[in-house]
Amino acid sequence: MRISSVCFSRSAWKGPHFVAIPNLREAISANTPVYTQARACTVLPHFVGAKFMVHNGKSYLPVHVTSEMVGHKLGEFAPTRKRFTYKPSKNK
DSSP states (O other), X not given: OOOOTTTOOSOTTTOOOOOOOTTHHHHHXXXXXXXXXXXXXXXXXXXXXXXEEEEOSSSEEEEEOOGXXXXXXXXXXXXXXXXXXXXXXXXX
């Protein structure tokens, strides 16, 4: 069975990159978040419904996994940079 290149960017013989997450079933059933720093972990189909707290370099951001996220990386849903906005100056 070949994995389509649309879902995964790694080579098919290597398979998706994921990290073994301990107590994932208990976290899904108890609806508790799983804290992780593994931003490069690929979202697998059995992660659907789980809540992750993904580290963005400074703090942990909540990520609720849905079926549309399968095949993407966890780090894609936790931005690492703030949005830049110009603030009006008081001197003018």
